[in-house]
Amino acid sequence: MKTLGLRCGPWAVILGAMWLALAVPGAAQAAPAIEHWVQPSGARVHLVQTAALPMLDVQIDLDAGSRRDPAPQAGLAQTTAALLRAGVQAHGERAALDENALAEAWADLGAQFSASATRDRLSLRLRTLTQPDLLQATQDLLAQQLAAPAFAAPVWQRERQRWVARWQQGQTEPEVLAEQLLHAAVYGAHPYGQQARPETWAAIEAEHARAFWQRHAQACSARVTLVGAISRERADALVRELLAGWQGHGCTALPPVPEVQALAQGRLIEQPFAVAQTQILIGQPGLARRDPDFLAFMVANQILGGSGFSSRLMQEVRERRGLTYDIHSRFVPGRHAGAFVVATTTQPQRAAQALALVQEEIRRFVADGPTQAEMEHAQAALINGFGLRLDSNRELLQEVAALAWHDLPLDDLQTWGARVAALERAQVHRALQRVLQPERMVTVVFGGPAP
Amino acid sequence: MASFAALAALLLAPLPSLAQAQPAPAPEQVATAPSSASASSAAHQSTLANGLTLIVLPDRRAPTALQMLWVRAGSMDEVDGQSGLAHVVEHMLFKGTPTVPEGEISRLVAAMGGRDNAFVSRDVTSFHQQIPAARLPDVMRLEADRFAHNTWPDDAFWREMQVIKEERRQMVEESAQARMFEVFMASAWLAHPYRRPIVGWMSDLLSLQPDDARAFYQRWYVPGNAALVVVGDVDVAQVRAWAERYFGAIPARAVPERKPQTEPEQRGTRRIEYIGRTDRPLLVMGYKVPQLAHPDATDAASTDALALLLLAGVLDGHSAARLERQLVQGAVGRRVAQEVSASFGYLGRGPQLFLLSGTPAPGVSPAELEAALVAEIARVAREGVSEAELRRVRNQWLAAEVFQRDSLFAQARLLGSYWAQGWPVDSSERLMRRLSAVTPQQVQAVAARHFSPQRLTVGLLLPEQAP
Numbered sequence: 001m002k003t004l005g006l007r008c009g010p011w012a013v014i015l016g017a018m019w020l021a022l023a024v025p026g027a028a029q030a031a032p033a034i035e036h037w038v039q040p041s042g043a044r045v046h047l048v049q050t051a052a053l054p055m056l057d058v059q060i061d062l063d064a065g066s067r068r069d070p071a072p073q074a075g076l077a078q079t080t081a082a083l084l085r086a087g088v089q090a091h092g093e094r095a096a097l098d099e100n101a102l103a104e105a106w107a108d109l110g111a112q113f114s115a116s117a118t119r120d121r122l123s124l125r126l127r128t129l130t131q132p133d134l135l136q137a138t139q140d141l142l143a144q145q146l147a148a149p150a151f152a153a154p155v156w157q158r159e160r161q162r163w164v165a166r167w168q169q170g171q172t173e174p175e176v177l178a179e180q181l182l183h184a185a186v187y188g189a190h191p192y193g194q195q196a197r198p199e200t201w202a203a204i205e206a207e208h209a210r211a212f213w214q215r216h217a218q219a220c221s222a223r224v225t226l227v228g229a230i231s232r233e234r235a236d237a238l239v240r241e242l243l244a245g246w247q248g249h250g251c252t253a254l255p256p257v258p259e260v261q262a263l264a265q266g267r268l269i270e271q272p273f274a275v276a277q278t279q280i281l282i283g284q285p286g287l288a289r290r291d292p293d294f295l296a297f298m299v300a301n302q303i304l305g306g307s308g309f310s311s312r313l314m315q316e317v318r319e320r321r322g323l324t325y326d327i328h329s330r331f332v333p334g335r336h337a338g339a340f341v342v343a344t345t346t347q348p349q350r351a352a353q354a355l356a357l358v359q360e361e362i363r364r365f366v367a368d369g370p371t372q373a374e375m376e377h378a379q380a381a382l383i384n385g386f387g388l389r390l391d392s393n394r395e396l397l398q399e400v401a402a403l404a405w406h407d408l409p410l411d412d413l414q415t416w417g418a419r420v421a422a423l424e425r426a427q428v429h430r431a432l433q434r435v436l437q438p439e440r441m442v443t444v445v446f447g448g449p450a451p
Numbered sequence: 452m453a454s455f456a457a458l459a460a461l462l463l464a465p466l467p468s469l470a471q472a473q474p475a476p477a478p479e480q481v482a483t484a485p486s487s488a489s490a491s492s493a494a495h496q497s498t499l500a501n502g503l504t505l506i507v508l509p510d511r512r513a514p515t516a517l518q519m520l521w522v523r524a525g526s527m528d529e530v531d532g533q534s535g536l537a538h539v540v541e542h543m544l545f546k547g548t549p550t551v552p553e554g555e556i557s558r559l560v561a562a563m564g565g566r567d568n569a570f571v572s573r574d575v576t577s578f579h580q581q582i583p584a585a586r587l588p589d590v591m592r593l594e595a596d597r598f599a600h601n602t603w604p605d606d607a608f609w610r611e612m613q614v615i616k617e618e619r620r621q622m623v624e625e626s627a628q629a630r631m632f633e634v635f636m637a638s639a640w641l642a643h644p645y646r647r648p649i650v651g652w653m654s655d656l657l658s659l660q661p662d663d664a665r666a667f668y669q670r671w672y673v674p675g676n677a678a679l680v681v682v683g684d685v686d687v688a689q690v691r692a693w694a695e696r697y698f699g700a701i702p703a704r705a706v707p708e709r710k711p712q713t714e715p716e717q718r719g720t721r722r723i724e725y726i727g728r729t730d731r732p733l734l735v736m737g738y739k740v741p742q743l744a745h746p747d748a749t750d751a752a753s754t755d756a757l758a759l760l761l762l763a764g765v766l767d768g769h770s771a772a773r774l775e776r777q778l779v780q781g782a783v784g785r786r787v788a789q790e791v792s793a794s795f796g797y798l799g800r801g802p803q804l805f806l807l808s809g810t811p812a813p814g815v816s817p818a819e820l821e822a823a824l825v826a827e828i829a830r831v832a833r834e835g836v837s838e839a840e841l842r843r844v845r846n847q848w849l850a851a852e853v854f855q856r857d858s859l860f861a862q863a864r865l866l867g868s869y870w871a872q873g874w875p876v877d878s879s880e881r882l883m884r885r886l887s888a889v890t891p892q893q894v895q896a897v898a899a900r901h902f903s904p905q906r907l908t909v910g911l912l913l914p915e916q917a918p
Contacts, residue, residue: 052512103771107843110850165789169730276624309557322613384564391513392857
């Protein structure tokens with residue numbers, strides 16, 4: 001799942017790579033050539049061949065994100081991802097490796113493996129050099145790891161202690177606490193709102209992670225995306241080998257997950273806390289990635305607070321009034337309607353002023369929509385910036401993996417510029433009014449005097 | 452605008468919980484390295500008549516380009532009472548020129564489809580734009596214009612100071628870890644300007660005047676104190692011609708004298724505590740160690756600095772490295788730490804610290820964690836390290852060098868950092884050659900030689916006690 005929007009804080013460098021990318025009017029849209037095929041196992045493979053650097057990125061996405069966590073075991077998907085690194089059992093002719101031998105094997109190869117779970121996906125990522133002997137050794141190691149993870153109980157005992165300690169540290173941090181309050185209120189009982197806590201980790205044992213893995217690591221629903229210096233034949237063989245160990249996991253459909261419910265009424269949550277800055281968060285459910293209004297809403301968000309310095313919120317709250325260092329809007333378009341959030345921080349004495357201003361800007365934007373000039377600026381920025389979105393293997397991987405995950409058409413990137421260019425102001429305004437209800441948003445004011 | 456990257460890199464990244472020894476090495480033929488041309492050696496460096504350095508690295512994978520303008524002026528070039536000024540000037544560079552109004556540069560870059568930002572560190576200030584390659588001359592013109600003609604009314608200064616104070620509150624005052632690290636640095640350095648926080652003390656931010664910022668800009672933003680780095684789908688000769696046209700017209704001026712401000716020898720452990728809003732203690736230990744003068748330098752200090760880089764990798768280069776295994780997993784008999792790290796910053800205009808840090812495991816005191824960290828260094832000094840440990844660290848660096856070439860930004864940042872040090876554009880290769888020759892005996896020797904308690908500064912963050 002991806003967060004849209006440029007955040008003008010320390011994360012700008014990371015998030016900035018996402019959606020600002022585009023088109024001098026008339027410039028050709030050089031979208032990458034995506035090869036796509038389905039393996040006999042059912043795995044859907046997407047490949048972009050880039051020959052310039054002797055390296056390969058692979059991402060395997062599974063329908064095993066935290067939305068699949070049983071509520072009393074919130075955190076199970078993340079636990080499963082973390083324990084994939086906790087050693088491997090013997091497999092075929094290959095000997096077992098404990099967590100340290102496994103980490104050393106990766107370091108020896110100079111290759112990088114990571115596993116993480118977001119709300120939708122459990123993502124396995126590999127980055128390796130493509131020298132043939134190295135690639136083969138990397139393939140063998142990862143195939144063993146995916147086929148026979150050890151899910152070592154002692155490692156989980158230790159990691160659980162560390163996670164609890166980090167969670168307790170987080171309970172002293174205003175930004176963390178404010179986000180917790182917002183997400184609980186926006187998502188209600190929906191699985192997107194489940195938050196791991198010490199008592200839910202306490203309910204998880206290593207064997208639960210093994211069972212979760214065997215249930216969800218299914219080739220038939222996996223999306224595999226590859227970007228790098230590799231032929232289609234070699235890529236096909238690589239993916240077969242990596243997923244070979246999952247044959248015994250079968251292919252049974254997972255239960256449907258309900259949609260996020262719209263909020264029935266607005267709500268103000270004020271939490272006293274001794275702070276240097278008051279955290280202000282305003283949010284509500286946004287929209288799913290496959291929603292027909294996705295593109296129009298993306299442009300609206302860009303104009304409101306998703307495009308850094310030219311956004312309305314940045315201009316009004318920071319540039320004109322110096323109320324904050326960072327204000328942005330973002331939304332998380334997953335398989336369900338992830339949260340739309342406006343976030344800022346300011347000194348407690350000015351929190352009431354900042355809150356009133358931000359609320360008024362949201363109301364005004366939804367009521368009146370963007371101006372024609374704002375539309376044209378946003379469209380030019382997005383279209384002209386298209387190339388910057390795809391100028392590294394890392395970014396290509398992210399874009400193509402998202403396309404694969406959401407079952408978008410293969411030419412989605414080719415047609416993207418034309419579709420953005422075709423958007424009209426009225427259409428963006430309608431999408432904005434359909435998705436956002438300023439009078440029914442959750443507002444969190446965390447720390448400092450009540451406004 | 453924003454010193455996002457630099458504040459992240461230097462106010463946040465130096466925080467012990469995030470610190471990692473990640474030197475940026477070069478591709479070379481070692482065991483597993485691919486035989487590919489190195490990136491940085493393909494960079495072209497030249498100097499304009501007015502003294503401005505130009506560094507161009509073609510990378511034609513996509514029709515995009517990155518411009519980074521570097522000024523060798525960071526927080527270390529400020530004077531007491533004006534801490535935070537380099538960062539303030541960086542923000543003010545977005546406030547216009549006689550021909551480009553306030554905020555317009557970001558609006559123009561965005562309309563091109565580009566992204567722009569800037570950052571400040573202890574050593575440098577850097578401004579950057581990523582754009583479609585065809586727009587490179589446009590951003591070169593804009594950058595040259597504000598380098599030479601940045602002008603703003605007092606009102607713009609006072610508005611921006613509000614933003615900068617909020618930035619300090621967000622990045623430092625809200626974080627007990629950041630505040631402890633601020634005090635730690637101010638204690639480790641007495642004479643050297645690295646003792647001042649990049650974002651500045653609040654008292655200084657409250658008293659800075661518009662003319663302070665104008666004077667700093669006048670003093671340090673001169674062609675002989677700057678470098679233009681361009682990476683992307685570009686032609687070297689064409690970029691040179693554009694640089695002559697846009698930057699070449701800026702008159703040469705003398706680069707101001709710099710005072711050495713040499714740190715006196717430390718003769719005894721220094722300890723500071725910071726009581727703050729935290730759930731658990733955080734320990735940081737900084738040793739004053741020798742510095743690498745140049746990738747080719749063979750003096751004793753530089754040779755030892757290279758061995759110290761490998762030592763940091765052996766201690767904390769991957770999740771099965773020594774500190775994690777011994778202290779977090781508890782190979783020493785019991786778990787001593789929840790988190791632990793070691794790092795050695797080899798890039799910097801000023802002196803560097805070898806940092807060890809960690810948070811104690813439940814039931815372990817900070818003193819016990821400190822003793823355990825010292826014991827791991829002592830174990831290297833006593834028993835040495837294996838060739839396999841060194842090879843593992845080197846293989847990771849070699850592969851990481853190739854991976855890094857996937858990012859225009861990472862390549863440009865490295866080239867600019869080398870320039871700031873006065874190092875050549877192919878420093879990565881030179882460094883990796885040197886690192887490949889470091890022996891286990893050398894690593895053992897530096898562990899024995901450079902970790903005297905006399906040269907140690909200890910910072911400890913402690914939770915507030917309930918009243």
